[in-house]
Amino acid sequence: MPRRRPHPAPSSRTRVRRVHERAVYDRPTIDGVLDAGLVAHLGFVHEGQPFVIPTLQARVDDHVYVHGSAASRTLRQLGEGVPACLTVTLLDGIVLARSVFEHSMNYRSVVVLGVASPIGDVEEKLVALEAFTEKLLPGRWAEARTPTRKELKATSVLRMPLDEVSAKIRSGGPDDGDSPDAELDVWAGHLPLVVTALDPVPDVGLRPGTVVPPGLRPYRRAGLVG
Amino acid sequence: MPRRRPHPAPSSRTRVRRVHERAVYDRPTIDGVLDAGLVAHLGFVHEGQPFVIPTLQARVDDHVYVHGSAASRTLRQLGEGVPACLTVTLLDGIVLARSVFEHSMNYRSVVVLGVASPIGDVEEKLVALEAFTEKLLPGRWAEARTPTRKELKATSVLRMPLDEVSAKIRSGGPDDGDSPDAELDVWAGHLPLVVTALDPVPDVGLRPGTVVPPGLRPYRRAGLVG
Numbered sequence: 001m002p003r004r005r006p007h008p009a010p011s012s013r014t015r016v017r018r019v020h021e022r023a024v025y026d027r028p029t030i031d032g033v034l035d036a037g038l039v040a041h042l043g044f045v046h047e048g049q050p051f052v053i054p055t056l057q058a059r060v061d062d063h064v065y066v067h068g069s070a071a072s073r074t075l076r077q078l079g080e081g082v083p084a085c086l087t088v089t090l091l092d093g094i095v096l097a098r099s100v101f102e103h104s105m106n107y108r109s110v111v112v113l114g115v116a117s118p119i120g121d122v123e124e125k126l127v128a129l130e131a132f133t134e135k136l137l138p139g140r141w142a143e144a145r146t147p148t149r150k151e152l153k154a155t156s157v158l159r160m161p162l163d164e165v166s167a168k169i170r171s172g173g174p175d176d177g178d179s180p181d182a183e184l185d186v187w188a189g190h191l192p193l194v195v196t197a198l199d200p201v202p203d204v205g206l207r208p209g210t211v212v213p214p215g216l217r218p219y220r221r222a223g224l225v226g
Numbered sequence: 227m228p229r230r231r232p233h234p235a236p237s238s239r240t241r242v243r244r245v246h247e248r249a250v251y252d253r254p255t256i257d258g259v260l261d262a263g264l265v266a267h268l269g270f271v272h273e274g275q276p277f278v279i280p281t282l283q284a285r286v287d288d289h290v291y292v293h294g295s296a297a298s299r300t301l302r303q304l305g306e307g308v309p310a311c312l313t314v315t316l317l318d319g320i321v322l323a324r325s326v327f328e329h330s331m332n333y334r335s336v337v338v339l340g341v342a343s344p345i346g347d348v349e350e351k352l353v354a355l356e357a358f359t360e361k362l363l364p365g366r367w368a369e370a371r372t373p374t375r376k377e378l379k380a381t382s383v384l385r386m387p388l389d390e391v392s393a394k395i396r397s398g399g400p401d402d403g404d405s406p407d408a409e410l411d412v413w414a415g416h417l418p419l420v421v422t423a424l425d426p427v428p429d430v431g432l433r434p435g436t437v438v439p440p441g442l443r444p445y446r447r448a449g450l451v452g
Contacts, residue, residue, distance in 0.1 A: 013275060038331065039317055041267035043278035049239060050276050052269035054315040054335050089280040091265055091421075094362050096439075099371040100355060101381070103362055105264065109280050129326060136320050136329055137417075144412055145325040155327070177431035186370055187436045188429040191363075191445055195317075196422045203414040205403035210413045213322075219417060 013113055014166040024167040033110045033167055034059045037088040038135065042066060042116075044084045046077055057088060058131035063159040064112055065119075065128040075156040079118035086112040086160055093192040097174035098181040106171050106190060113164040119157040128157045139215040239339055240392040250393040259336045259393055260285045263314040264361065268292060270310045270342075272303055283314060284357035289385040290338055291345075291354040301382040305344035312338040312386055319418040323400035324407040332397050332416060339390040345383040354383045365441040 015023070024030070040057035043050055053074055055066045064086060068075045078084060093106035119125050130141045147155070173190050176182060197219040200212065241249070250256070266283035269276055279300055281292045290312060294301045304310055319332035345351050352373075359367045373381070399416050402408060423445040426438065 038320075039315060039333075041269075041278050041280075041313055041315070043267075043269040043276035043311070045271050045274070045276050048271070049309045049339060050269040050271050050311045051339075052267050052278050052311045052313040052337070054267075054313065054333065056331060083275045085269070085276045085278045087267055087278040087280065089265060089267070094264075096363060096366065096426075097370065099373070099377070100359050100367070101371075101373050101377040103359060103366075103370070105282060105362075107265075107280065111278070113275060113277075133326050133329060136331075137322060140322065140329075141326070144323065144329070145327075145407060145410060147325070147327050151325070151327040173427065173429040177429055181371060182431050183433075184371060185433060185436055187439050187442075188432055189427050190429075191426045191442065192424040194422050194424060196420050197320075198418040198420060200322075200417045201399065201415050203399040203403055203416075205408050206414055207409075207411060210411055213413050216413075216417065 011113075011164045014111060014164045022168045022170050024169055027162070029169070030110050030162065030165055030167045031059060033090060033108045034064055034088055037090055039088070040064070040066060041087045041089070042078070042084060043087070044074070044078050044082055056132055056135070057086065058128065058135045059162075060127060060131050062162050064162060065131060065157055065159045066116070067128065067132060067155055067157045070154050070156045072156065075158060078116045078158055079156065081115050081117070084114060084116045084160060091193055092171065093190050095170075095174050095190045096188055097176045098184045098186040098188050099176060102174050102176045102181070104170065104174070106192075108167065108169045110165060110167045112160050112162060114160045116158040116160050119159060122152060125152060125155070125157050128159070129155070137213065137215050137219070139213060143213055237339075237390045240337060240390045248394050248396050250395055253388070255395070256336050256388065256391055256393045257285060259316060259334045260290055260314055263316055265314070266290070266292060267313045267315070268304070268310060269313070270300070270304050270308055282358055282361070283312065284354065284361045285388075286353060286357050288388050290388060291357060291383060291385045292342070293354065293358060293381055293383045296380050296382045298382065301384060304342045304384055305382065307341050307343070310340060310342045310386060317419055318397065319416050321396075321400050321416045322414055323402045324410045324412040324414050325402060328400050328402045328407070330396065330400070332418075334393065334395045336391060336393045338386050338388060340386045342384040342386050345385060348378060351378060351381070351383045354385070355381070363439065363441050363445070365439060369439055
């Protein structure tokens with residue numbers, strides 16, 4: 001595994017241009033967003049058309065990993081070394097200003113630019129699959145049946161380096177508190193949104209007496225409440 | 227506004243190829259996902275590099291709208307008539323199978339391919355801004371100060387037609403109930419995830435006595451629980 005690099009400077013492509021006071025480039029913040037998010041939106045171009053697909057992502061050190069079926073057209077195209085963009089967004093709330101114009105959302109997002117490389121090495125593939133599994137449910141890698149050689153072959157894992165990466169964060173209330181709108185009798189503030197896990201639903205075919213994993217009661221991970 | 231079209235057949239580009247039993251093309255389902263989601267991930271290509279940015283989206287009839295600052299580089303590039311991809315994903319849960327291999331996520335996602343067109347017509351722009359505002363908080367358009375001519379000019383609104391569009395949906399428990407893995411003593415099932423609104427946080431500068439909007443207590447909209 002490559003060692004953790006210090007905060008890279010933004011490239012001309014990842015430098016956030018609009019509302020640049022919201023831009024963040026330090027790795028602890030970026031890693032926090034990637035680690036709290038489950039889903040990435042992965043963009044690539046095929047025959048001039050951009051495609052954006054949702055996919056589970058997991059970070060290990062200085063790379064972010066995605067995976068899927070080895071038969072997937074998307075993963076095959078991505079694995080050919082084309083430019084890609086991986087974006088993770090956490091929606092933290094709704095911002096209600098006195099004016100329609102100043103309405104906004106609170107969010108944390110990370111954009112990774114680069115080329116996705118397919119992982120051939122079985123050891124690294126297993127490290128990534130463990131990261132995906134542990135991300136879904138901490139402790140799950142030790143509970144579930146690990147992949148067979150055939151299953152490993154049927155799974156494509158790709159990684160992107162966290163070289164060209166930036167975050168954008170908005171938090172707090174509306175920005176119109178020092179404008180003439182502040183005199184209006186319109187309620188202003190923000191509404192925090194959180195992701196919560198409900199009670200686990202056992203599979204219909206579950207063998208009687210199967211122990212519920214300790215990680216499920218309650219289910220806790222970064223990015224989720226409750 | 228153009229009239230609602232009946233379900234379009236999938237194009238060769240929007241036809242879902244992997245796990246195609248998860249694919250949906252009917253407009254009521256597609257509209258339900260778009261209307262329940264706040265954020266879209268919008269993909270476009272600039273100098274060969276795909277970019278994927280999170281942005282608020284709102285559907286009106288047969289179009290999905292996005293907006294932002296008229297000074298935004300992204301919106302200017304998109305408004306030049308380049309191919310785009312708008313994806314909305316709702317994460318509904320985590321699927322825990324007996325094997326690592328069968329772990330999955332429950333989700334509903336919609337992919338719209340097409341070209342984003344800038345809206346010049348002020349009336350249509352206002353319709354879109356009303357849709358964004360009402361999506362953030364039902365009833366808000368009537369409460370908040372409506373946009374001035376200057377604010378309208380500073381806001382770019384783009385729309386994409388719901389012509390090339392498809393949805394992909396996964397729900398329920400793991401798929402390993404009829405495999406040899408079903409004999410394993412490993413808990414299997416799924417964990418529903420929901421988005422919940424916490425209590426509204428008033429702006430620090432709020433005038434005393436300002437009435438809390440009825441839509442905030444409790445806050446309810448498609449896609450959110452609580």
